[in-house]
Amino acid sequence: xxxxxxxxxxxxxxxxxxxxxxxxxxxxxxxxxxxxxxxxxxxxxxxxxxxxxxxxxxxxxxxxxxxxxxxxxxxxxxxxxxxxxxxxxxxxxxxxxxxxxxxxxxxxxxxxxxxxxxxxxxxxxxxxxxxxxxxxxxxxxxxxxxxxxxxxxxxxxxxxxxxxxxxxxxxxxxxxxxxxxxxxxxxxxxxxxxxxxxxxxxxxxxxxxxxxxxxxxxxxxxxxxxxxxxxxxxxxxxxxxxxxxxxxxxxxxxxxxxxxxxxxxxxxxxxxxxxxxxxxxxxxxxxxxxxxxxxxxxxxxxxxxxxxxxxxxxxxxxxxxxxx
Numbered sequence: 001x002x003x004x005x006x007x008x009x010x011x012x013x014x015x016x017x018x019x020x021x022x023x024x025x026x027x028x029x030x031x032x033x034x035x036x037x038x039x040x041x042x043x044x045x046x047x048x049x050x051x052x053x054x055x056x057x058x059x060x061x062x063x064x065x066x067x068x069x070x071x072x073x074x075x076x077x078x079x080x081x082x083x084x085x086x087x088x089x090x091x092x093x094x095x096x097x098x099x100x101x102x103x104x105x106x107x108x109x110x111x112x113x114x115x116x117x118x119x120x121x122x123x124x125x126x127x128x129x130x131x132x133x134x135x136x137x138x139x140x141x142x143x144x145x146x147x148x149x150x151x152x153x154x155x156x157x158x159x160x161x162x163x164x165x166x167x168x169x170x171x172x173x174x175x176x177x178x179x180x181x182x183x184x185x186x187x188x189x190x191x192x193x194x195x196x197x198x199x200x201x202x203x204x205x206x207x208x209x210x211x212x213x214x215x216x217x218x219x220x221x222x223x224x225x226x227x228x229x230x231x232x233x234x235x236x237x238x239x240x241x242x243x244x245x246x247x248x249x250x251x252x253x254x255x256x257x258x259x260x261x262x263x264x265x266x267x268x269x270x271x272x273x274x275x276x277x278x279x280x281x282x283x284x285x286x287x288x289x290x291x292x293x294x295x296x297x298x299x300x301x302x303x304x305x306x307x308x309x310x311x312x313x314x315x316x317x318x319x320x321x322x323x324x
Contacts, residue, residue, distance in 0.1 A: 018089025069143045076142065079319045081137025081170060088113045088173075089258075091319060093309035096288050100301040108305075109284040110173060114180040127181035134174030140324070141167030197278035206273045213269030220263030225272045227255025232314075237323040247321075250314040257307020261287060 009270055091113035099108055117126045147164030148156055157275075181290055226232055232251045238244050264287040272278050293299045 020179035057272050065143050065146055067130035069140060069147060074140055075324045077133060077136030078140040078324060079130070079322060081133035081135075081140075082315050082319035082322060084133040085173075086312040086319065087168070088130070088313060089254075089308050089312030091163045091312075092284070092308075093305040093312060096308065097302055100292060100298040100305065101290055108288045110176055111180075114177055118180050124183075131174045131181055134170045134177065138167045138174060141170065151202045163324060175205035193317070198238055198274060200273070200278055206276065210270050213271075213273060216264050216266030216269055218266075220259045220261075220266055223259030223262060225259075227252045227259065235323060236318050236324055239321065244256050247314070247317050250310045250317065253307045254311025254314045256305050258311050261304055261308065264288075264291070 023085050083212070088110060092108055092110070095108040095112050095116070114127065114130075117123045117130070120126065145160045145167060148160040148163060198205070200209060202208075230248060230252065232255055233248070236247070238247060261284060265284055268287055288301055288304065291297045291304070294300065
C-alpha cells in the first residue's frame with residue numbers, strides 16, 4: 001500500500017505496509033499526509049494541512065444539547081414547570097372570580113398569584129419550586145428550539161421561533177417569582193405601565209407600542225385557534241376514555257379563555273399607544289378588571305376565570321402526559 005495513504009476506520013488501522021485490528025474503535029478516517037482529510041464519524045469533518053474545515057464544535061454542541069434535553073433530571077423539572085404554571089393559572093382564575101364577585105383587592109395576574117403563594121404556609125418553598133420549574137421548562141424549550149429539525153426551512157424556523165419565544169416567557173415568569181421568593185414584591189401592572197411610558201417617550205415609541213399590542217393580539221388568536229382546533233393534542237399523549245374527553249374539554253376551554261384574556265391585554269396596549277396614555281396598558285390584571293365595567297362584565301369575567309382555571313388543570317394533565 002502506498003506510503004501517502006493512511007486510513008483508519010473504526011476497529012481497523014491501515015499503515016503503509018500492514019493492517020491491524022484495533023480493539024478500541026477510533027472515530028476518524030484520515031487520508032493523506034500533506035493535505036490531510038479527516039472525517040469525524042460523529043463529531044464533524046476536518047480538512048487538515050493548509051486547508052481546514054471543521055464542524056466538530058457545532059456537532060459537539062448539538063450532541064451536548066440533545067443529551068441535556070433527553071436527560072431525566074431536566075425532563076422531570078420541565079414537567080414540574082408545567083405543573084407550577086398550572087398552579088399559577090388556577091390562582092389567577094380564583095383571583096379574577098374574586099374581582100368579579102366583590103371587587104377583590106388582589107391583582108388577577110402573576111404578581112397577585114405570587115403574593116398569594118408568599119402569604120400561604122410554606123410559601124417560600126412553593127415560590128422557589130415555581131422558580132426552579134419555570135427556569136427548567138424555559139431552558140428545555142430553548143434547547144428544543146435549537147434542536148428543531150424536519151419540514152421545510154420556513155416552517156422549521158417558525159416552529160423554532162415559537163419554541164424560543166415560549167422558553168423566554170417561562171424564564172421571564174421564573175425571574176418575576178424570584179423577588180417574591182426573596183421576600184420582596186413587584187407589580188406586573190405597574191411594570192407594564194412604566195414600560196409603556198418609557199416607550200412612548202422614545203422616538204418611534206408609540207409605533208413600537210402599537211406593534212407590541214398587535215403581536216400580543218396575535219398570540220391571543222394563536223391560543224384561541226389552538227384550543228378550537230384542538231392542536232394542543234400534539235403536545236401530549238392523550239389517555240383513553242373517559243379521561244380523554246375530560247382532557248379535551250379542559251384544553252379547549254383553557255386555551256380559548258387564555259387567548260381571549262391575552263387578546264384583551266393586546267387591545268389595551270394598542271389603546272395606550274393610540275391615546276398616548278400609558279396607564280391604559282395595565283397587563284392581565286387591568287384587562288380582567290376593565291371587563292367589570294362592561295354590561296354583564298362580571299359574568300364575562302367569571303366565565304374567563306373558569307376558563308383560566310381549566311387551563312391550569314390542563315397544565316397539570318400536561319405535566320403528566322407531555323411528550324418530552
